[in-house]
Amino acid sequence: xxxxxxxxxxxxxxxxxxxxxxxxxxxxxxxxxxxxxxxxxxxxxxxxxxxxxxxxxxxxxxxxxxxxxxxxxxxxxxxxxxxxxxxxxxxxxxxxxxxxxxxxxxxxxxxxxxxxxxxxxxxxxxxxxxxxxxxxxxxxxxxxxxxxxxxxxxxxxxxxxxxxxxxxxxxxxxxxxxxxxxxxxxxxxxxxxxxxxxxxxxxxxxxxxxxxxxxxxxxxxxxxxxxxxxxxxxxxxxxxxxxxxxxxxxxxxxxxxxxxxxxxxxxxxxxxxxxxxxxxxxxxxxxxxxxxxxxxxxxxxxxxxxxxxxxxxxxxxx
Amino acid sequence: xxxxxxxxxxxxxxxxxxxxxxxxxxxxxxxxxxxxxxxxxxxxxxxxxxxxxxxxxxxxxxxxxxxxxxxxxxxxxxxxxxxxxxxxxxxxxxxxxxxxxxxxxxxxxxxxxxxxxxxxxxxxxxxxxxxxxxxxxxxxxxxxxxxxxxxxxxxxxxxxxxxxxxxxxxxxxxxxxxxxxxxxxxxxxxxxxxxxxxxxxxxxxxxxxxxxxxxxxxxxxxxxxxxxxxxxxxxxxxxxxxxxxxxxxxxxxxxxxxxxxxxxxxxxxxxxxxxxxxxxxxxxxxxxxxxxxxxxxxxxxxxxxxxxxxxxxxxxxx
Numbered sequence: 001x002x003x004x005x006x007x008x009x010x011x012x013x014x015x016x017x018x019x020x021x022x023x024x025x026x027x028x029x030x031x032x033x034x035x036x037x038x039x040x041x042x043x044x045x046x047x048x049x050x051x052x053x054x055x056x057x058x059x060x061x062x063x064x065x066x067x068x069x070x071x072x073x074x075x076x077x078x079x080x081x082x083x084x085x086x087x088x089x090x091x092x093x094x095x096x097x098x099x100x101x102x103x104x105x106x107x108x109x110x111x112x113x114x115x116x117x118x119x120x121x122x123x124x125x126x127x128x129x130x131x132x133x134x135x136x137x138x139x140x141x142x143x144x145x146x147x148x149x150x151x152x153x154x155x156x157x158x159x160x161x162x163x164x165x166x167x168x169x170x171x172x173x174x175x176x177x178x179x180x181x182x183x184x185x186x187x188x189x190x191x192x193x194x195x196x197x198x199x200x201x202x203x204x205x206x207x208x209x210x211x212x213x214x215x216x217x218x219x220x221x222x223x224x225x226x227x228x229x230x231x232x233x234x235x236x237x238x239x240x241x242x243x244x245x246x247x248x249x250x251x252x253x254x255x256x257x258x259x260x261x262x263x264x265x266x267x268x269x270x271x272x273x274x275x276x277x278x279x280x281x282x283x284x285x286x287x288x289x290x291x292x293x294x295x296x297x298x299x300x301x302x303x304x305x306x307x308x309x310x311x312x313x314x315x316x317x318x
Numbered sequence: 319x320x321x322x323x324x325x326x327x328x329x330x331x332x333x334x335x336x337x338x339x340x341x342x343x344x345x346x347x348x349x350x351x352x353x354x355x356x357x358x359x360x361x362x363x364x365x366x367x368x369x370x371x372x373x374x375x376x377x378x379x380x381x382x383x384x385x386x387x388x389x390x391x392x393x394x395x396x397x398x399x400x401x402x403x404x405x406x407x408x409x410x411x412x413x414x415x416x417x418x419x420x421x422x423x424x425x426x427x428x429x430x431x432x433x434x435x436x437x438x439x440x441x442x443x444x445x446x447x448x449x450x451x452x453x454x455x456x457x458x459x460x461x462x463x464x465x466x467x468x469x470x471x472x473x474x475x476x477x478x479x480x481x482x483x484x485x486x487x488x489x490x491x492x493x494x495x496x497x498x499x500x501x502x503x504x505x506x507x508x509x510x511x512x513x514x515x516x517x518x519x520x521x522x523x524x525x526x527x528x529x530x531x532x533x534x535x536x537x538x539x540x541x542x543x544x545x546x547x548x549x550x551x552x553x554x555x556x557x558x559x560x561x562x563x564x565x566x567x568x569x570x571x572x573x574x575x576x577x578x579x580x581x582x583x584x585x586x587x588x589x590x591x592x593x594x595x596x597x598x599x600x601x602x603x604x605x606x607x608x609x610x611x612x613x614x615x616x617x618x619x620x621x622x623x624x625x626x627x628x629x630x631x632x633x634x635x636x
Contacts, residue, residue: 154469286595
């Protein structure tokens with residue numbers, strides 16, 4: 001399932017409103033097929049993996065991050081039907097499909113065709129890989145990641161505004177990878193005016209994955225730019241965003257507005273081993289009036305070294 | 319040597335101006351004696367371990383964090399002579415004694431008596447365990463640890479001043495253990511006036527290890543208190559402190575003053591998984607005018623979880 005979740009990441013940020021599913025077909029200990037939802041949503045992961053596996057799919061074990069769909073569409077047959085036709089021995093799935101057109105019917109159709117089904121395997125991995133789709137389904141908005149790149153004392157610039165560079169090249173490359181995993185990216189008005197940042201993905205082979213760009217501003221900030229910008233007039237307007245994974249890149253104003261609105265699901269905290277002291281704080285007023293209210297909201301999900309910097313990933317408890 | 323370094327920690331903060339040495343005697347795979355410098359500096363670690371080992375010391379291997387002393391004193395014989403007399407097969411030592419009265423003469427005397435000597439083993443462990451003695455010898459001042467307990471965004475209080483609690487009980491217990499490892503502790507004038515903190519060690523069995531208390535203030539802050547307070551008029555006055563391990567506990571003013579003076583050797587960073595936003599920063603002006611000057615000063619030496627908090631220990635590169 002870890003391999004299936006890794007495959008699902010390949011479609012992340014490019015399949016909305018479809019889920020970015022991953023699928024692995026294993027026959028007699030060998031990988032017979034690998035699939036992931038293709039850009040735009042079709043083919044589905046299972047269809048791609050079955051196509052690769054061919055005859056080897058019969059009697060095989062199919063690992064899939066989400067319940068195979070049970071509803072036909074003009075764009076292709078239901079994956080549960082495709083699987084039932086080739087008769088794998090077993091389907092191992094992480095999550096049930098929250099789409100009411102499937103919601104258990106995919107598993108039922110497989111079982112009805114004599115295929116063994118195991119549900120609920122490695123659900124955390126699958127939830128992280130398909131966070132955008134699941135958040136859209138559950139909360140009617142994109143999954144929101146906030147990136148902060150700070151000194152050990154939580155500063156993002158000197159009083160003079162000097163901010164290049166706090167974190168090192170490894171952190172900055174990792175942040176570009178995170179851009180490639182999003183389908184929309186947002187900065188605050190201050191960052192937009194000061195930097196007119198490109199916010200594209202500058203990693204070899206991933207340039208085309210640069211997400212749509214948004215600025216948090218009351219009205220259209222008509223600044224000349226070589227690539228299109230859109231604007232959002234409030235954090236709550238993300239419900240209408242044509243994207244399932246939103247990355248907020250800066251500055252403190254935008255970060256604070258989304259935190260105050262309770263609209264951050266994941267925190268990427270890149271920290272350089274430096275102290276700045278007097279300088280610009282990474283976030284401002286987030287509407288906290290009592291310390292007790294600050295506790296219990298964030299859980300450390302992962303951490304690693306990036307050069308001499310440290311990345312911590314926190315997830316919001318819901 | 320790791321065991322000898324752990325033994326040396328038992329004397330930490332209680333042996334100044336003597337080094338807190340650790341010594342382990344192993345004979346045929348069994349521990350025959352364990353010693354550490356006793357409070358006030360005598361007996362020395364080697365004398366204590368030899369006393370325990372008795373006849374087993376002959377032919378044994380002696381692990382010691384610092385070169386055995388070669389100079390006699392009115393308070394006892396030289397450890398190199400004690401060891402030479404019982405003839406262990408080998409002495410394994412971490413560091414050479416920077417005291418000019420020994421400085422290699424201890425090793426020479428052992429070799430002259432037919433004892434094999436191996437130097438330079440696990441020097442990092444020994445340096446950390448005896449940081450106070452070594453800093454005093456090298457820089458003429460105590461080894462200084464700065465403790466910061468913050469939110470993820472580097473804040474130590476809400477704008478209202480509310481600061482209890484940011485970190486959890488595991489972090490606070492660990493901070494008490496760090497107090498027991500120091501022989502002096504310091505707070506700034508603001509923290510002193512606001513809290514009149516006890517700054518004692520509230521861990522069962524370690525109460526008597528509460529360090530001497532200092533406040534950073536221009537003149538004697540005559541505040542009634544059940545235990546004596548002393549004062550320092552500037553960070554540079556630590557050269558005259560009757561202590562080798564100084565712990566700075568707060569607040570932002572004292573922390574900034576010591577950082578600006580370049581007088582912090584070790585940073586204990588306790589971080590709770592909360593965001594505060596607008597609030598009080600953990601440090602203020604530390605005299606930084608260019609980002610480039612902030613880099614290359616600190617190295618992550620250790621990190622661990624303490625409940626849901628994370629402790630990071632940084633060491634100053636010299």
